[in-house]
Amino acid sequence: MVPPSLLAAEKEEAKAVLTLFLKKQGLSSALAARVINKSDAFVDHLVSQLHSVHKSRYLSPKLIFLDTAGRELTTLEIRDALIPYLETLLEEYGGILVDVVENFPNPPVKESIEANYQNPITEENLDTLVSPSNAILDSKKLKALARVSEISPAGKFPAHVCYLVELGMDLEAIREVIRKFPAFAYYSLDRKIKPLVEFLLDLGILKSDIPTIISKRPQLCGISLSENLIPTMTFLENLGVDKRQWAKVIYRFPALLTYSRSKLKGTVDFLYEVGLSAENVGKVLTRCPNIISYSVEDKLRPTVEYFSSLGIDVAHLLQRSPQTFGLSIEANLKPLTEFFLERGYSIEDVRTMISRYGALYTFSVAENLVPKWEFFLTMDYPKSELVKFPQYFGYSLEVRIKPRYAIVKEHGVRLLLNQVLSLSGPEFDKALRRKVKKKHNN
Numbered sequence: 205m206v207p208p209s210l211l212a213a214e215k216e217e218a219k220a221v222l223t224l225f226l227k228k229q230g231l232s233s234a235l236a237a238r239v240i241n242k243s244d245a246f247v248d249h250l251v252s253q254l255h256s257v258h259k260s261r262y263l264s265p266k267l268i269f270l271d272t273a274g275r276e277l278t279t280l281e282i283r284d285a286l287i288p289y290l291e292t293l294l295e296e297y298g299g300i301l302v303d304v305v306e307n308f309p310n311p312p313v314k315e316s317i318e319a320n321y322q323n324p325i326t327e328e329n330l331d332t333l334v335s336p337s338n339a340i341l342d343s344k345k346l347k348a349l350a351r352v353s354e355i356s357p358a359g360k361f362p363a364h365v366c367y368l369v370e371l372g373m374d375l376e377a378i379r380e381v382i383r384k385f386p387a388f389a390y391y392s393l394d395r396k397i398k399p400l401v402e403f404l405l406d407l408g409i410l411k412s413d414i415p416t417i418i419s420k421r422p423q424l425c426g427i428s429l430s431e432n433l434i435p436t437m438t439f440l441e442n443l444g445v446d447k448r449q450w451a452k453v454i455y456r457f458p459a460l461l462t463y464s465r466s467k468l469k470g471t472v473d474f475l476y477e478v479g480l481s482a483e484n485v486g487k488v489l490t491r492c493p494n495i496i497s498y499s500v501e502d503k504l505r506p507t508v509e510y511f512s513s514l515g516i517d518v519a520h521l522l523q524r525s526p527q528t529f530g531l532s533i534e535a536n537l538k539p540l541t542e543f544f545l546e547r548g549y550s551i552e553d554v555r556t557m558i559s560r561y562g563a564l565y566t567f568s569v570a571e572n573l574v575p576k577w578e579f580f581l582t583m584d585y586p587k588s589e590l591v592k593f594p595q596y597f598g599y600s601l602e603v604r605i606k607p608r609y610a611i612v613k614e615h616g617v618r619l620l621l622n623q624v625l626s627l628s629g630p631e632f633d634k635a636l637r638r639k640v641k642k643k644h645n646n
Contacts, residue, residue: 211251213602217279218250221286222305224571228535229294229301233570239302246308250286257285278598279572280563292419296383348386352378364393371401373415381422388422396425403429408451421458436461436468443472444486445493457493467496474500478508479519492526504529510537516555525562539569547577548587557594564594576601583609585621593622608632615640 219240226236297304352365382389441447475485498504507529508518544554599605608624617639
């Protein structure tokens with residue numbers, strides 16, 4: 205059971221992520237705010253999604269919002285859990301995403317296609333489902349949906365649907381896969397789906413993670429194991445991917461195995477070009493395999509040139525935070541640099557901060573840096589403290605920063621910002637007790 209205070213904080217974090225996502229789709233701040241005000245049910249759904257992604261951290265009251273090291277989830281971790289889900293919804297619903305959010309749990313398209321029909325979609329009622337109100341699903345998708353929704357005279361769904369349900373996918377999750385990739389409905393269970401699942405299980409991937417992988421990249425089921433997947437994995441191992449980490453790599457970015465060898469080699473050659481060693485190239489590919497999806501000429505090279513212009517050690521940053529290189533220079537990187545320069549920090553300070561906390565550039569200025577900066581100004585720390593500990597911006601304002609600082613103030617002592625935020629609960633208590641004892645002894 206999540207305590208009400210933490211649940212409220214999680215909702216605020218979810219609202220911030222959703223607001224940022226909507227604004228990136230072109231909504232103004234005012235319009236995004238109006239959407240959020242109408243979307244309480246969807247925000248609750250996002251919190252549930254967060255709990256699902258980090259379910260192991262909610263098994264015990266002592267572990268609520270904590271990772272295995274006893275550290276609370278950061279804003280970055282919360283965002284990384286929710287953004288991929290929002291991107292999936294955007295891919296499915298496109299221009300009516302706002303309607304989906306506001307009307308959750310009854311999104312317009314699903315209402316028109318499924319909720320208004322008691323029976324499964326079939327070839328017989330297919331024509332009645334095609335109308336302007338659900339034009340987002342073309343006939344190809346509808347036929348594929350009909351295929352996985354058919355019920356036999358014995359009252360059973362098709363064999364491949366039953367198999368996927370046994371793996372842990374519910375019928376709606378299977379339909380979502382079909383909407384994104386209709387060809388999946390026609391894959392043979394024995395020749396396509398089951399061999400891939402067994403292969404993934406042999407790699408050490410948990411059975412409970414298989415539905416997520418299939419949902420992210422159903423195309424994997426259509427690729428030959430012997431002619432494509434296994435040779436591609438061998439190729440990537442030769443490029444440095446840790447073969448002991450395949451379970452994690454595939455779970456993080458299953459699309460990695462669907463790229464051509466020329467694409468894979470092109471990205472790796474560029475990583476060597478900017479100064480990464482063979483060992484570090486392997487580490488980057490293992491930790492952040494989705495870097496392969498970034499265009500070398502349109503994304504990676506311009507980003508490297510931008511950071512180089514600031515005097516930042518690009519190879520070091522790539523090693524520490526490769527996801528930073530997938531961001532927009534104009535929309536993400538420049539505004540963050542300007543944010544610190546406008547507040548009196550020097551380029552040298554910015555270089556120091558990014559060298560100490562590579563993920564800093566992945567945060568939104570408006571949704572993350574501004575509110576945390578404003579609170580920092582009330583904390584009686586010099587600005588130089590953020591140069592020493594830029595990780596401050598990675599902690600949740602409501603869940604970690606404000607509560608911890610309030611405790612310190614209540615005891616009338618002073619701790620380094622690093623101690624206030626980075627220590628686990630027990631270690632924080634110890635540091636606080638030592639300070640209080642020292643204060644009383646003096």
